[in-house]
Amino acid sequence: MMADYLDRIGAGKVLLDRAPFSFDWTPPALVGRDTELRELASMFTGMESHGVSSRAVITGPVGSGKTVMTRRFGEDLQRMLDGRRKIILAHVNCRNHPSTSQVLQQIVLSLDSGHPERGFSSGEIIQSIRRNLNAHDSHLLLVLDEVDALIRREKSDLIYKLLRIDEGRDQQGSLSLMLVSQDVSMLKLFEAAIISRLGESNILNLQPYDAPALMGIARQRYEEACKPGSVGDDTLAKIGRFAADTGDARLAIELLEAAIRRAEKAGRGDVLVEDVRPSTLRAASVEPSQVDNLSKHQKLVLLGICRRLKKADEISSGDARKLYNLVCEEFEARPRSYTTFWKHLKALETQGLIETRTANASVGRGRTQHITMTNTAPAVLESRIEKEFQ
Ligand SMILES: Nc1ncnc2c1ncn2[C@@H]1O[C@H](COP(=O)(O)OP(=O)(O)O)[C@@H](O)[C@H]1O
Ligand SMILES: [Mg+2]
Numbered sequence: 084m085m086a087d088y089l090d091r092i093g094a095g096k097v098l099l100d101r102a103p104f105s106f107d108w109t110p111p112a113l114v115g116r117d118t119e120l121r122e123l124a125s126m127f128t129g130m131e132s133h134g135v136s137s138r139a140v141i142t143g144p145v146g147s148g149k150t151v152m153t154r155r156f157g158e159d160l161q162r163m164l165d166g167r168r169k170i171i172l173a174h175v176n177c178r179n180h181p182s183t184s185q186v187l188q189q190i191v192l193s194l195d196s197g198h199p200e201r202g203f204s205s206g207e208i209i210q211s212i213r214r215n216l217n218a219h220d221s222h223l224l225l226v227l228d229e230v231d232a233l234i235r236r237e238k239s240d241l242i243y244k245l246l247r248i249d250e251g252r253d254q255q256g257s258l259s260l261m262l263v264s265q266d267v268s269m270l271k272l273f274e275a276a277i278i279s280r281l282g283e284s285n286i287l288n289l290q291p292y293d294a295p296a297l298m299g300i301a302r303q304r305y306e307e308a309c310k311p312g313s314v315g316d317d318t319l320a321k322i323g324r325f326a327a328d329t330g331d332a333r334l335a336i337e338l339l340e341a342a343i344r345r346a347e348k349a350g351r352g353d354v355l356v357e358d359v360r361p362s363t364l365r366a367a368s369v370e371p372s373q374v375d376n377l378s379k380h381q382k383l384v385l386l387g388i389c390r391r392l393k394k395a396d397e398i399s400s401g402d403a404r405k406l407y408n409l410v411c412e413e414f415e416a417r418p419r420s421y422t423t424f425w426k427h428l429k430a431l432e433t434q435g436l437i438e439t440r441t442a443n444a445s446v447g448r449g450r451t452q453h454i455t456m457t458n459t460a461p462a463v464l465e466s467r468i469e470k471e472f473q
Contacts, residue, residue, distance in 0.1 A: 096310075096352040097343045103308040104340045109154045114303050115296035116148060119287060123156055126285045127259070130160065131167050134256040136222070138246070138281050142267045143289030146331025149263045152289070153226045160224065169219070174226045177233040183241045186233060187212075190225060206244060213248055216257050228263040239273050246280045291330020298323030300332050301339045309343065314354045318342065321359045357440060360457040371463050373434065375471075380419050382468050383410045384427045388437060389465035392456045400428065400439070400452040414472050428454070436464070 102108055127137040141149050161170040173193035175186050187208045194215055216223055249255045301322045305314045326335035342358035387406030391398040411418040431437045439452040
């Protein structure tokens with residue numbers, strides 16, 4: 084009794100473990116990327132043999148799982164070769180470390196052999212990395228993530244040197260390289276010598292995720308982080324649908340996390356469909372131009388709803404009708420019948436502009452519904468419609 088309100092501080096009613104929502108959490112398995120992982124693995128054939136090195140280029144839009152794929156693959160490969168070949172993983176985000184010396188410093192740090200000494204050329208540092216690897220009988224799997232940041236700044240000089248690390252030496256197979264970039268055209272910046280060394284067949288292009296894949300990704304986080312049964316299929320499906328506009332897995336995960344937060348804030352142990360709302364930090368998932376194709380009265384119905392939802396989370400269908408009548412008066416239009424109003428509401432819902440939920444208690448004329456607008460900003464639609472009518 085005494086301090087019940089403090090319950091919310093500890094383990095949540097929904098969330099058991101926050102870790103799966105942290106940015107550096109690597110899932111135990113990737114969802115819906117079996118084919119791509121197999122393709123990547125084929126670029127690493129023969130890796131159990133000392134003396135063999137591989138290279139791969141991974142491209143794909145934001146949130147298509149490029150980074151997580153290099154991490155999952157690297158760890159899996161390391162484990163698979165355990166006892167046969169020692170693999171050291173180094174992951175450098177070139178956006179955070181865009182110069183040759185910064186990249187080399189990150190590599191040296193992951194070899195755990197102290198800082199690179201000053202006053203050496205990049206070629207000398209690379210050879211000292213090589214000696215270190217050979218001395219420990221190790222192979223370096225180096226990921227240069229967001230590599231376009233490095234190339235834009237310093238051309239492909241470092242990559243060329245890294246690809247030639249064993250050239251003219253007895254011992255081969257010091258280093259495998261994975262290059263990651265959003266931008267496929269990054270490859271065009273490379274000279275022919277680099278492209279031929281990378282191997283043209285070693286390019287893996289990740290497509291944006293579709294709704295079922297995004298639902299699966301959200302489901303995996305839920306299963307890893309939440310109480311069993313706390314998030315239903317319909318909720319996960321809505322997340323999948325929302326995130327499918329961009330195909331960005333990060334968005335699906337953020338939508339789930341925010342929905343969990345809303346449920347817990349409301350003191351509930353289950354996450355409901357209406358807890359899923361688009362992130363305000365992101366572009367709305369409905370294009371404002373979508374309203375242009377609505378009929379005149381659909382626009383008037385929507386305008387009334389937008390005006391209320393600028394200030395409130397939801398509006399009842401009864402209030403929506405009243406506001407529609409007011410809007411009609413304002414723009415000198417004759418309000419349509421009750422039935423037509425309902426038809427317009429349903430049409431707006433079908434188009435994803437609004438969401439409706441049937442209220443528990445039905446008042447007056449049977450069905451009362453609560454209308455929310457989760458895919459878009461009401462104020463944006465409001466001003467677009469007003470502009471057209473004025
Ligand atoms: N196939 C997948 N299965 C599980 N989680 C994924 C998958 N793809 C991406 N994610 C998760 O989505 C988020 C974004 O992925 P990330 O690899 O950072 O994308 P990118 O590097 O392409 O921008 C990360 O939290 C990542 O763990
Ligand atoms: Mg990334």
